[in-house]
Amino acid sequence: MKIEQIKFKQEASKRVYNDYMKRVKKVTNSLSKESQDDIYMEINSHIFEAIQQSTEGNEIDALLDIIEKLGSPEEVLKPLVADKKLEQATTTFNPIHILKALALNFTNGFSYIIFFVSYLLLLGFVFLIFAKILHPNETGLFLKDGQFKVLGISSGTEQDGFTEVLGSWFIPAMFFITLFFYMLITFTLKVKKHLNKK
Numbered sequence: 706m707k708i709e710q711i712k713f714k715q716e717a718s719k720r721v722y723n724d725y726m727k728r729v730k731k732v733t734n735s736l737s738k739e740s741q742d743d744i745y746m747e748i749n750s751h752i753f754e755a756i757q758q759s760t761e762g763n764e765i766d767a768l769l770d771i772i773e774k775l776g777s778p779e780e781v782l783k784p785l786v787a788d789k790k791l792e793q794a795t796t797t798f799n800p801i802h803i804l805k806a807l808a809l810n811f812t813n814g815f816s817y818i819i820f821f822v823s824y825l826l827l828l829g830f831v832f833l834i835f836a837k838i839l840h841p842n843e844t845g846l847f848l849k850d851g852q853f854k855v856l857g858i859s860s861g862t863e864q865d866g867f868t869e870v871l872g873s874w875f876i877p878a879m880f881f882i883t884l885f886f887y888m889l890i891t892f893t894l895k896v897k898k899h900l901n902k903k
Contacts, residue, residue: 708746711753718765721772722752728778733786735805740789744782748775787813795895800824803891816897823890830883833857837875845869846878 710726713719729748733741752771759767775781787809794802803824810817836858837844847855847867854867871878 708742708749711749711756713764713768715764718768721765721768725752725772725778729782732778732782735809736786736789737793740793744785744789748778751775783809784813791894791898795891795898798888798891800887803894820890820894820897824887827883827886827890830879830886834876834879834883837879842869845875846871 711722713722726745726749729745730741733744736744752768752775755771755774756764756767759771787806790802790806790809793799794806804821807817807821807824811821833844833856840858843860844858845856846853846869847859848870849865849867859865859867869875
């Protein structure tokens with residue numbers, strides 16, 4: 706969608722406007738194209754309407770006054786971008802979007818830090834999959850005397866009387882556990898976002 710830029714009579718006004726809108730684009734560039742366009746259009750139309758209603762004789766002074774009232778895009782748009790990124794992440798379940806959304810929401814509450822740590826812990830299961838490929842005899846779910854002892858890497862397991870119980874099922878088990886917890890954590894994040902809106 707092509708967004709019509711505001712036409713100014715003075716060159717200084719064009720420069721100030723273009724600089725401000727570039728900053729808006731930079732702040733919103735992590736969002737989807739549709740969300741970027743929505744925010745850009747909203748700010749653009751706000752500036753246009755304010756210019757039309759301005760009683761100031763000087764165009765540049767009116768524009769500077771409007772931009773000052775709007776505030777710095779880096780500060781004003783931060784909560785909106787964080788919220789939209791979280792919405793995008795919980796809709797797509799894309800891990801990159803989720804990590805970016807959580808990073809943007811760190812300052813919005815301790816629960817987002819817990820979600821971030823939860824996703825990082827999932828990497829442990831992924832690590833175990835690769836460890837099983839590289840060290841098949843030392844990685845797995847180990848029991849000793851019928852009791853759970855180790856989930857992970859353990860050297861000298863045979864000498865200590867440990868038995869690896871999953872064998873070739875270890876990699877699929879870790880994959881499905883990772884997938885299950887990823888979906889569960891993301892769904893919980895989606896529910897939290899929904900509850901925050903109420």
